[in-house]
Amino acid sequence: MELTRHHNQKTETRKLLVFAARELVYESEHENISIQEVTQRARVGTGTFYNYFQTKQQVFEAVLDEFRQSFSLEVNAIRENLKDPATIIAVTLKYYFLQAQDNEKWNSFITYSGLPGQHILCQEEEQCLNDIQRGVQAGRFKVDDVYFTQSLVTGMVKHTTLELSKGHLERSAMDDTAQYVLRMLGLPYLVARALAQSPMPPVRAQKKVHPPGLQIAN
Amino acid sequence: MELTRHHNQKTETRKLLVFAARELVYESEHENISIQEVTQRARVGTGTFYNYFQTKQQVFEAVLDEFRQSFSLEVNAIRENLKDPATIIAVTLKYYFLQAQDNEKWNSFITYSGLPGQHILCQEEEQCLNDIQRGVQAGRFKVDDVYFTQSLVTGMVKHTTLELSKGHLERSAMDDTAQYVLRMLGLPYLVARALAQSPMPPVRAQKKVHPPGLQIAN
Amino acid sequence: MELTRHHNQKTETRKLLVFAARELVYESEHENISIQEVTQRARVGTGTFYNYFQTKQQVFEAVLDEFRQSFSLEVNAIRENLKDPATIIAVTLKYYFLQAQDNEKWNSFITYSGLPGQHILCQEEEQCLNDIQRGVQAGRFKVDDVYFTQSLVTGMVKHTTLELSKGHLERSAMDDTAQYVLRMLGLPYLVARALAQSPMPPVRAQKKVHPPGLQIAN
Amino acid sequence: MELTRHHNQKTETRKLLVFAARELVYESEHENISIQEVTQRARVGTGTFYNYFQTKQQVFEAVLDEFRQSFSLEVNAIRENLKDPATIIAVTLKYYFLQAQDNEKWNSFITYSGLPGQHILCQEEEQCLNDIQRGVQAGRFKVDDVYFTQSLVTGMVKHTTLELSKGHLERSAMDDTAQYVLRMLGLPYLVARALAQSPMPPVRAQKKVHPPGLQIAN
DNA sequence: GATGAATGAGTGTTCATTCAT
DNA sequence: TATGAATGAACACTCATTCAT
Numbered sequence: 040m041e042l043t044r045h046h047n048q049k050t051e052t053r054k055l056l057v058f059a060a061r062e063l064v065y066e067s068e069h070e071n072i073s074i075q076e077v078t079q080r081a082r083v084g085t086g087t088f089y090n091y092f093q094t095k096q097q098v099f100e101a102v103l104d105e106f107r108q109s110f111s112l113e114v115n116a117i118r119e120n121l122k123d124p125a126t127i128i129a130v131t132l133k134y135y136f137l138q139a140q141d142n143e144k145w146n147s148f149i150t151y152s153g154l155p156g157q158h159i160l161c162q163e164e165e166q167c168l169n170d171i172q173r174g175v176q177a178g179r180f181k182v183d184d185v186y187f188t189q190s191l192v193t194g195m196v197k198h199t200t201l202e203l204s205k206g207h208l209e210r211s212a213m214d215d216t217a218q219y220v221l222r223m224l225g226l227p228y229l230v231a232r233a234l235a236q237s238p239m240p241p242v243r244a245q246k247k248v249h250p251p252g253l254q255i256a257n
Numbered sequence: 258m259e260l261t262r263h264h265n266q267k268t269e270t271r272k273l274l275v276f277a278a279r280e281l282v283y284e285s286e287h288e289n290i291s292i293q294e295v296t297q298r299a300r301v302g303t304g305t306f307y308n309y310f311q312t313k314q315q316v317f318e319a320v321l322d323e324f325r326q327s328f329s330l331e332v333n334a335i336r337e338n339l340k341d342p343a344t345i346i347a348v349t350l351k352y353y354f355l356q357a358q359d360n361e362k363w364n365s366f367i368t369y370s371g372l373p374g375q376h377i378l379c380q381e382e383e384q385c386l387n388d389i390q391r392g393v394q395a396g397r398f399k400v401d402d403v404y405f406t407q408s409l410v411t412g413m414v415k416h417t418t419l420e421l422s423k424g425h426l427e428r429s430a431m432d433d434t435a436q437y438v439l440r441m442l443g444l445p446y447l448v449a450r451a452l453a454q455s456p457m458p459p460v461r462a463q464k465k466v467h468p469p470g471l472q473i474a475n
Numbered sequence: 476m477e478l479t480r481h482h483n484q485k486t487e488t489r490k491l492l493v494f495a496a497r498e499l500v501y502e503s504e505h506e507n508i509s510i511q512e513v514t515q516r517a518r519v520g521t522g523t524f525y526n527y528f529q530t531k532q533q534v535f536e537a538v539l540d541e542f543r544q545s546f547s548l549e550v551n552a553i554r555e556n557l558k559d560p561a562t563i564i565a566v567t568l569k570y571y572f573l574q575a576q577d578n579e580k581w582n583s584f585i586t587y588s589g590l591p592g593q594h595i596l597c598q599e600e601e602q603c604l605n606d607i608q609r610g611v612q613a614g615r616f617k618v619d620d621v622y623f624t625q626s627l628v629t630g631m632v633k634h635t636t637l638e639l640s641k642g643h644l645e646r647s648a649m650d651d652t653a654q655y656v657l658r659m660l661g662l663p664y665l666v667a668r669a670l671a672q673s674p675m676p677p678v679r680a681q682k683k684v685h686p687p688g689l690q691i692a693n
Numbered sequence: 694m695e696l697t698r699h700h701n702q703k704t705e706t707r708k709l710l711v712f713a714a715r716e717l718v719y720e721s722e723h724e725n726i727s728i729q730e731v732t733q734r735a736r737v738g739t740g741t742f743y744n745y746f747q748t749k750q751q752v753f754e755a756v757l758d759e760f761r762q763s764f765s766l767e768v769n770a771i772r773e774n775l776k777d778p779a780t781i782i783a784v785t786l787k788y789y790f791l792q793a794q795d796n797e798k799w800n801s802f803i804t805y806s807g808l809p810g811q812h813i814l815c816q817e818e819e820q821c822l823n824d825i826q827r828g829v830q831a832g833r834f835k836v837d838d839v840y841f842t843q844s845l846v847t848g849m850v851k852h853t854t855l856e857l858s859k860g861h862l863e864r865s866a867m868d869d870t871a872q873y874v875l876r877m878l879g880l881p882y883l884v885a886r887a888l889a890q891s892p893m894p895p896v897r898a899q900k901k902v903h904p905p906g907l908q909i910a911n
Numbered sequence: 912g913a914t915g916a917a918t919g920a921g922t923g924t925t926c927a928t929t930c931a932t
Numbered sequence: 933t934a935t936g937a938a939t940g941a942a943c944a945c946t947c948a949t950t951c952a953t
Contacts, residue, residue: 052916074944084918089945187433190420191413198412208408215405219441270934291926302935304929313927488912509947520914522950531948623869626862630852631845638844651841655877706937728923738939743924 053091053101055081061102110138111163117239124174125226129217129234131170132196135163136213137239139200164193174224181225192220271309271319273299279320292316328356329381342392343444347435347452349388350414353381354431355457357418382411392442399443410438489527489537491517497538510534546574547599560610561662565653565670567606568632571599572649573675575636600629610660617661628656707745707755709735715756728752764792765817771894778828779880783871783888785824786850789817790867791893793854818847828878835879846874 059080063072074095078088092098114134121127168189174180182188199216202208218235222228277299281290292313296303310316332352339345386407392398400406417434420426432453439449495516499508510531514521528534550570557563604625610616618624635652638644650671657667713734717726728749732742746752768788775781822843828834836842853870856862868889875885 071943073942075942085920086918086946087916090916093945095944184429184433187426187430190426190430191416191434191437194416194420195409195412198409198416202408202412208405211402212405212408215402216409219409223437223441292928293926296936303927303937304935305933307928308933510949511947514915521916521948522914523912525949526912620865620869623862623866626856626866627849627852627870627873630849630856634845634848634852638848644841644844647838648841648844651838652845655845659873659877727921729921739941740925740939741937743926744937749923 052081052083052087055083056088056091056098057101057105060098061105064099064102110135113138114163124170124177124179125221125224125230125234128167128170128174128224129221129237130239131163131167132217132220133213133235133239135196136200136203136216139204164189167192171224179226182223188223192223195220270299270301270305273301274306274309274316275319275323278316279323282317282320325381328353331356332381342388342395342397343439343442343448343452346385346388346392346442347439347455348457349381349385350435350438351431351453351457353414354418354421354434357422382407385410389442397442397444400441406441410441413438488517488519488523491519492524492527492534493537493541496534497541500535500538543599546571549574550599560606560613560615561657561660561666561670564603564606564610564660565657565673566675567599567603568653568656569649569671569675571632572636572639572652575640600625603628607660615660615662618659624659628659631656706735706737706741709737710742710745710752711755711759714752715759718753718756767792768817774894778824778831778833779875779878779884779888782821782824782828782878783875783891784893785817785821786871786874787867787889787893789850790854790857790870793858818843821846825878833880836877842877846877849874 059077074088078085214235218231221231277295296306436449436453495513514524654667654671714731728742732739872885872889
């Protein structure tokens with residue numbers, strides 16, 4: 040019990056720090072967030088930071104991890120009810136766009152900070168690869184080089200996400216990108232358009248605080 | 258006369274600074290280049306910097322401008338001999354990939370520094386837009402939304418460039434990307450492939466120092 | 476009974492700390508050893524340290540004490556079989572040099588740390604004083620000022636020890652120093668040389684872990 | 694002239710820093726002097742320090758250098774009028790003791806700080822070596838190993854200096870040490886005593902601020 | 912007595928910017 | 933215009949010490 044309590048307390052403070060870091064990413068005008076900003080926001084002593092992280096990057100990586108994990112949970116909850124590879128891809132892309140819209144700040148942060156932002160979707164990338172491969176095996180897709188195609192799809196999605204977050208593109212760009220992706224995978228124009236425009240399946244009711252699932256404590 | 262001398266001198270010093278900044282981008286291991294590094298490299302007093310730039314970013318933007326300008330010159334020299342919109346696009350893309358390959362360092366710099374890296378191709382973007390529009394008008398291309406398509410093409414090109422520079426993609430990705438782009442624009446598969454795989458027209462003989470055309474002075 | 480257990484436990488923890496501190500002195504590259512390093516090494520809570528020591532210096536002084544004590548035990552075991560003051564001094568010096576050789580790290584630690592390193596031999600100093608005085612009384616030595624002579628002898632020994640540990644002097648310096656000391660005390664050259672060069676009497680068989688006798692627990 | 698002025702100004706600030714560092718060594722209770730202490734004392738901005746020194750140690754080494762240099766100047770002024778190797782050694786030692794007496798704090802500083810204190814007299818050591826060698830060649834001294842003897846002499850002098858500065862020895866220790874050293878070098882007792890007790894030759898009139906010759910500016 | 916999370920003053924160091932010359 | 937010494941706020945990071953449990 041003693042141990043448990045301590046462990047909880049420790050976990051609690053860590054959460055405070057990660058939470059503060061995330062808040063600052065969203066609020067901060069400048070890209071450079073200092074450790075002292077984080078600890079002050081977390082209402083915690085300066086040195087406390089170093090009980091949980093060895094370096095500044097680590098706390099932001101922790102935020103990134105939380106983000107990826109919660110996003111994964113949500114998107115997988117949707118995907119598991121779907122069968123058709125094309126539908127899965129269309130829905131995944133659109134879900135990604137949707138949640139990305141709420142996170143402009145975050146997007147620019149991971150894009151321009153020194154963080155391994157390119158890996159923000161790394162697990163998703165593997166998933167994307169699998170999606171494509173299964174579609175190919177099922178005779179649904181037709182691509183020359185699966186790996187390259189996956190890479191390019193990822194690039195397209197990232198681009199659209201970023202441009203959306205900057206207001207350079209309209210909301211319709213989400214559907215349009217999905218449509219182009221599906222066509223790249225070999226679907227006929229009409230099918231691609233139909234799939235891309237079909238409405239999202241109802242997401243499990245769930246209150247979303249800013250980045251999905253990043254609620255602190257509870 | 259006196260005035261001319263002064264003007265030249267001023268211009269000269271500015272060039273020295275921009276040149277030094279560019280060199281440092283290529284050489285430096287770390288992303289953070291200080292003004293003092295720049296002025297020392299330019300063999301110029303610290304304060305001199307502020308006669309030409311108000312802020313650190315400005316000097317890097319100047320480098321960026323030079324870069325864009327010289328790239329423009331070169332690519333336009335190639336383009337002016339071409340007529341077919343599809344060919345123009347294919348050639349432009351491939352030329353862009355080629356020169357980007359020589360500039361990995363630079364690419365990562367504009368991608369991860371605080372600079373408005375997204376605009377590296379902004380003038381090109383407009384050109385790209387024109388290319389697409391002319392193709393559409395000529396009945397060669399078929400796209401729903403020209404603006405969105407152009408944006409997505411840009412995103413794809415940037416993605417491939419970056420991934421190439423990181424070694425995540427093979428050289429064939431250049432042709433493959435061009436091919437996908439052409440198909441996105443509505444060309445049939447075989448035509449797209451043929452165009453994408455056709456060799457580059459001979460570039461005007463020209464010794465290229467590091468980034469094309471960025472030679473200082475003259 | 477309860478009391479005894481507590482007392483033992485308390486003693487035990489103290490030993491753990493002192494032991495850890497000593498290990499760190501030997502192993503550590505840097506001169507600055509933090510309390511947290513000590514407690515971690517001792518597998519003891521951070522706060523526990525302050526149950527036994529008020530300040531960081533105190534734990535190192537404790538190490539010093541242990542060291543002196545164990546050295547005393549050993550050297551006295553040798554000395555008690557000797558009668559002649561000159562022989563006693565020669566043997567003591569040489570024994571000191573010998574054990575110092577195994578403890579380079581330690582030597583530099585007490586020399587350059589803030590510890591009262593000058594007192595490392597303070598008990599020995601008194602002993603040294605006695606040795607000289609008895610030699611004088613026995614008519615074996617001839618010195619003007621016993622106290623000063625003892626001080627200078629101590630200085631010479633320390634110097635040779637330190638220089639040996641730094642590799643600035645050869646092993647023969649041990650004999651040479653002993654010889655000079657004996658001559659300082661008034662012995663004729665030949666006698667001094669003979670005594671200084673005579674081999675050490677056999678030390679009681681005894682396995683020596685690192686610093687003599689500093690084994691913890693038992 | 695412009696250049697000269699700048700150079701002077703620059704030199705001036707450097708002196709301010711070195712001067713402040715030296716003062717702090719003398720005044721400070723604790724061994725650890727921070728850069729900010731130095732800059733505040735020098736009435737200079739924090740960053741200014743790094744225009745002159747790359748690291749904290751450097752400023753203290755600068756103090757050490759100044760000290761050695763000025764000491765050298767003085768002692769050599771005395772030595773150059775002397776011929777006899779034994780007298781030279783006696784006088785040099787005594788002069789060293791005298792000036793060391795004024796510098797207790799400094800002595801403990803170089804002894805216990807991380808500075809290469811062992812080299813404080815390094816040039817002197819070489820000089821000492823020469824002194825001994827010349828005495829040997831002149832048939833005045835008789836030593837087995839010149840290098841070892843020099844090392845030991847240095848050790849004795851350092852020891853006496855330090856103990857004097859701590860008040861552990863009386864002033865007579867200066868003469869006594871000189872006497873022992875001369876005897877170590879092979880002089881007969883009476884000669885050694887006579888030389889060691891002879892008064893210092895008159896030193897050139899000279900106002901001595903704390904450590905000889907360390908006056909700032911003028 | 913034992914614990915270890917919390918602390919915050921302190922460290923050495925960097926650097927964009929100013930300004931007298 | 934050119935200079936470069938001066939600046940001081942800011943930085944990431946350390947660590948002896950406290951104290952509630």
